Amino acid sequence: MNSTAKLKKKYHFIKYQKLIIVSILIGFLSALLAIILKRMTEHYETILLTKADNYWFLFFLFPLLGLSIIYFLRRYLFQKKENKGIREIFETTTQRRNSLPVYKIPSHFINGFITVIFGGSTGIEVSTVVATATIGSIAQEKENLFNRHKTELICAGVAAGITALFFSPFAGILFAWEVISKRVNTVFLLVCGIASSVAVLMLHLLDEKPLFVVPLHGWNGYALPYFILLGMLVGMHSVYLTKCVLFFKKRFAKIKKHSNRILIGTAILGISMLLLPQLYGEGYHAIKENILMANHTLLTASVAVTFLGIILLKPIVTSVTLASGGDGGVFAPSIFIGAFIGLLLAVFLNTFFNAGVIPLNFMILGMGAMLSASINAPFTALFLTCGIINNYSLFIPILLTCLVAKYTAQQLYPYTVYTYSPNAKL
Template identity: 85%
Template structure:
């Protein structure tokens, strides 16, 4: 072997050795960050929601307090720059010289936490994704050997964060591919697989539980047409969510005084929370309550109006939260809305058509279908849905509804909140 070939072989050996080490570190730090943010948010959201449920005026005070604190922190601590969510990652990966600055970790961690615990109707998923992507970006900057692998290391952080939140390494890797990278190579597979494996090991060691542990009863082939119908409804509602976010961001951006945006946003959010407390935060508390009762829920006027109100108002309050300065994205709202679409459809089918479908199954399927359509990532949605319940019983129906929802949404409107740009305007 000549000297040039030997040097090239040594270079690749050293590079992959270092990539393995850095992927382990990224996986550990990203999982740790995601788990801490998840636990803190769940703990304090429960406390503050309980306070507001017992004293209605907190539904008015919490949103304006939370949005105001975020604005103050952004002005004095985070370089007066607003968080753009997933778009920040796109802007970084699009150009080799760009990078995610270190302050993006505390910025998204703190702002995402404050947004949700004080009633902002989003979730911590996008905050976690950008913060963990920043870990990968910083790791790339520390070693010249990684100059050509910035996207792969960012994706490793993202994959580990999603794995830690949703109990599914496959969902983490697929999200990094479908949404962030759009391409696969050897370095991507190596770093994302290792980071996700480390994150999964972390959640096992720390005894993390699936988001919605359930006992499923199987499913029936006669329900296939109804699964398709659910996919169609989820796809249409995802377009409503996307257009709501774009509409409110556009019109709130015309309000020059940021304090006026906060006041207007808090007013809309507070009025919605007083009407439907289920809209508080990411809404997982309401999903968990309804999962327990799903198969015993009967269609009454009160139930129908409540579920319709949730489905129609959640996109608006999510959009207002983001437009007025809150941190987050459409990840959690999609899961939340999809769950209630599925439950309402199932009890309507059983009441009016004697369809004999299982409402709990439709809740789970609705979550995946709505997420698939909202972020245009059906493979991520399929494995993430199985991960959040830690059960693959509904795998085939989930595949069906996720793909139907995605293509329905694309047929109506070709953009998501992630891909919308000046061309769409």
């Protein structure tokens, strides 16, 4: 072996050795950030929602406080720059010179936390994704050996963050591939695999539990046509969600005074949550309540009106939250909306067609299908859904509904909130 080959071999050995070490560090920091943000948000959201249930005016006061605090933090602490969500990662990975600045970690962490606990109808997932992506970006900047691997290290942070939030390393790696990277190579698999594995270890060490405890009892083959119907309905509704987000962001951008955006946003959020408290925050509290009684739910007029109100209003309040300055994205809203569409469809089918389907199963399928259609990532949605219930018995039905939902949405509208171009038509 000549000297050039020896040097090349040594270079690759050192590079991969350092990649392994930095991946462990990224995985640890990203998982720790995600777990802390998740625990803090769940704790304080529950406290404030209980207060608002007892004093109706708090449904207006809390969003006003949350959006105002975020505005002043951005103006005086975070360089007067609004968070763009996943788009920030795209801008960084497509241009080598760009990087995610360090302040993006506290910016997304704090703003995502404040948005949700004060009733903003979104979730902490996108805030976590950008914050953990920034950890990967910073790691890349610290070592010249990693100049060609910025995207991979950013994906490592993203994969670890998603793993920690949803208890699924497969969902973390697949999200990094389907949404962020769009390509796979040896370095991608190495760093994302290590970072996600470290995140799983952190989940066990800190005794984290799956998001939902769901008593599933299998599924029936005769329900396959109904699964396809659910996928199609959810795919259509995901287009409504996407267009709502884009529409309200455009309209609010035309309001010059930010104080007016906050006041209008507060009014819409307050009225909506006063009518339907299930819309408060990311809405996981409402999903947990319905999981317990899903199989015993009867289709009464009040149930139908409530579910339809939730399904139609959630995209609007999510869009208004984001347009008026809140931090977050469509991850949690998609899971929330999908659960209620699935439950309503199952109860409707059982009531009017004696279909004999299992409503709880349809809730779970709806979660995955709506997320799949909203972000065009069916395999991420598949493993994420199985992860949040810590159960793979619905693997095939979830896969089917995720694929049907995605392709239905794509046929109706080729963009998501991540891929939309300002030149495209709404």
